Amino acid sequence: MNTSNKEQAAQEREVLTDEEMASQVRELLYRNMISGQRGGFDYHYTKPSPGTYPYQYFWDTCFHVFILLAMDEVDMAKKHMRSLFQMQRPDGFVGHMSYWKRLWPARITDIFQLRPKDALRVYKPHMSALVQPPLAAEAVLRIYRHTPDQQFLNEMLPRLTSYYNWLQRNRDFEGEGLLSIISPYESGLDWKASFDPVLQYDKGQAGPLLFWKVLQVDAHNFIHNYHLPAIYRSNRFIVKDAAFNTIYAQNLEALAQLCSLAGDHDACQYYQTQANKTGRSILRYMYDEADAAFYDLAGHNFQKLKVRTGTIFFPVVLRQVPEEVCKRVLHRHLQQKDGFHVPYPIPSLAVNEPAFNPDASLYIWRGPTWVMFNWFMHGHLLEAGYRQEAQDLLLSIKRLIAKSGFREYYNPFTGEGHGAEEFTWSGLVLDMIRRQQVEEENRS
Numbered sequence: 001m002n003t004s005n006k007e008q009a010a011q012e013r014e015v016l017t018d019e020e021m022a023s024q025v026r027e028l029l030y031r032n033m034i035s036g037q038r039g040g041f042d043y044h045y046t047k048p049s050p051g052t053y054p055y056q057y058f059w060d061t062c063f064h065v066f067i068l069l070a071m072d073e074v075d076m077a078k079k080h081m082r083s084l085f086q087m088q089r090p091d092g093f094v095g096h097m098s099y100w101k102r103l104w105p106a107r108i109t110d111i112f113q114l115r116p117k118d119a120l121r122v123y124k125p126h127m128s129a130l131v132q133p134p135l136a137a138e139a140v141l142r143i144y145r146h147t148p149d150q151q152f153l154n155e156m157l158p159r160l161t162s163y164y165n166w167l168q169r170n171r172d173f174e175g176e177g178l179l180s181i182i183s184p185y186e187s188g189l190d191w192k193a194s195f196d197p198v199l200q201y202d203k204g205q206a207g208p209l210l211f212w213k214v215l216q217v218d219a220h221n222f223i224h225n226y227h228l229p230a231i232y233r234s235n236r237f238i239v240k241d242a243a244f245n246t247i248y249a250q251n252l253e254a255l256a257q258l259c260s261l262a263g264d265h266d267a268c269q270y271y272q273t274q275a276n277k278t279g280r281s282i283l284r285y286m287y288d289e290a291d292a293a294f295y296d297l298a299g300h301n302f303q304k305l306k307v308r309t310g311t312i313f314f315p316v317v318l319r320q321v322p323e324e325v326c327k328r329v330l331h332r333h334l335q336q337k338d339g340f341h342v343p344y345p346i347p348s349l350a351v352n353e354p355a356f357n358p359d360a361s362l363y364i365w366r367g368p369t370w371v372m373f374n375w376f377m378h379g380h381l382l383e384a385g386y387r388q389e390a391q392d393l394l395l396s397i398k399r400l401i402a403k404s405g406f407r408e409y410y411n412p413f414t415g416e417g418h419g420a421e422e423f424t425w426s427g428l429v430l431d432m433i434r435r436q437q438v439e440e441e442n443r444s
Helices: 005-012 018-032 058-070 074-084 108-113 136-146 150-171 208-223 228-234 242-261 265-286 310-317 323-335 371-383 387-404 424-443
Strands: 033-038 041-046 097-099 296-298 303-305 407-410 417-421
Touching: 018 033, 018 058, 018 424, 041 058, 041 074, 058 074, 058 136, 058 424, 074 136, 074 150, 108 208, 136 150, 136 242, 150 242, 150 265, 208 228, 242 265, 242 310, 265 296, 265 310, 310 323, 310 371, 323 387, 371 387, 371 424, 387 407, 387 417, 387 424
Parallel strands: none
Antiparallel strands: 033 041, 296 303, 407 417
16 A cells, blocks of 8 residues: 655645645535524534535534534534534434435435434424434544533533433443444445345345335334334344444543543543443454454344455554554555555455445445545554555545545546535545644654
8 A cells, every 4th residue: 555755756746735725625614514593493514515415414514523623613613513412302312314404305215214203294303313423422522622611511511421322222232332223324334335235135236226125224114113122123224333333432432531521530431431342342243353354243143244345444443452453454454455455545345345336326335435434544543653554545535636626435546536526524634634744743
């Protein structure tokens, strides 16, 4: 994956300066930002894309917080988090989509992602019945670290603890510290190829039959009124996603730190214990020593889904994963040519997997490069001393943006942009730039 100094210098001349990048990302976010009042709520969020994704999404909002903080827009970041938790249910649940201004789903079939009673009330603000990777605690902690605000912390902490307690009560079905998702959409990686065996889809390349099978999962959950014990017993789609659970473990640690900052040391110890439990279970159940990879798990028996997606790296960021395991995973898949060595890394699926498709498709996350993968791994690589690898990931994103603009995803071989235009996730490059600068300052 390493590039020579001469190649790197040539590539760096192709990209925007950091100042130019920051200016364009700022313009992009403000163009996509929306605020207002409806149904007694004040909402303020950024659309990931003006036409394709016009709603407030859970982990997208957290991404936007990281981008806003890289631009020192602290108050705007706070508004986004407050809006995300505006419709939180009394039991702590927060849906993966908040419908504020535009109330009808983008696809008619998305109606199955609502609780039946909400499907009858789409004329007013409501949430989906699904969850998404739980990045909220890290987003709030980032805000506090940027500009300590005890009042904001005291406002958000009860909402966060209620939300993470809901996840633990309702999605850790077996008590092992691992959360299960009940729909592919909950992963945030909608058509992830590792889900194909669970869906009994064996065609490799995605097609209409895969859409139908995923639709059946959502319809099944809808018919069961999103009653989680019944959905678990049916075992239709019960998956422990490696990325989802890695983010959960990270955010339990962030929540523990927030509790400590608020002076609640008992709660701090509780959430840190939960984070340790999740991290150990990820290592115990998801890690495959022969493949040096962390796999998603299916069903009540924790069956490994041995498909090499871009999330096989994710758990290396956890403190509970031994250093030798981290080195083995990174060496095997990131530093060697083991399916992920492409001109524009990191592809969302190993290039030698049957489902791999690098081009534009309705069935996303099955080959192209997404900024999110590089952003997620970048911070860990810096901390672990893989400075060249981290710099390569940042340069890859800069080159993609210079070549194709702010797009949803990119061809990992050509850099051609696909999917939604004016896509805000690409703005995570600013957070990567900020981290790289801090790391360099700390070394000097």
